[in-house]
Amino acid sequence: MTRATPFLMFQHGKAQAALDFWIETVPGSRIESVERFGPDGPGPEGTILRAHAVIAGQAVMIHDSFITHGFDFTPSWSFFLDVENEAGFDRQFTALSEGGGVLMPPDNYGWSRRFGWLNDRFGVSWQVNLA
Template sequence: MSPTVRPFLMFQNGVGPDALDFYVSVFPGSVVEEVELYGPAGPGPQGTIKTASFTIGDQSVMCSDSFVKHRFDFTPSFSFFVTCTTPDEVDRLAGVLGEGGGVLMPPGNYGFSPWFAWVSDRFGVSWQLNVGED
């Protein structure tokens, strides 16, 4: 049996539930598969995510809220690459995902794609949005 490999997002400061709700609201057909929250006995703050899994597009993703404070966070070196069918879809996702985050490359034709954008969302996760084929 081959191993299962999935992206894992580690959030800090208790933003995991908000991030999870946000991601499944942005991508049609997304679902939360499983969520286990910390209870009053901890060790993390009550109501934060111990572990969760969700599907956006066809990608299964895991996440948690770290109660241990780290000196690192997300970096654009890791990003979700989203294949879109139209420039309008790239523009919509860039606007929604980039709100409260940052623009690494605004929507445009960069020569390697007819329409591409790269944004980081308000949680620090990076998204490359591309018109093209899977």
């Protein structure tokens, strides 16, 4: 069976910190497996070769690139996070946006009572919606 899985590539060894942050912040998230680069590389020892995780029920793969690229994450790709209540919305929007940047502050934009869009401190984009 052919299957597509979102793949998140980090630079400069940030993958583990991003995973830890998301698992702590987003309900329904967990790390399923982690393979790390060993002493023989090619990446720095201990950084993530391949991790499988679930973020709010969505399976993703994560990797620490040992090659520095001239690009990073773009807001055109994002997690769309439906949150059940105002308190959860406020908590998750605040936590995810801390150290990142708000692209659209929480408001009623006509398609939802409350919606906000942000980049987290790792550069990953999140659209947070009050379901």
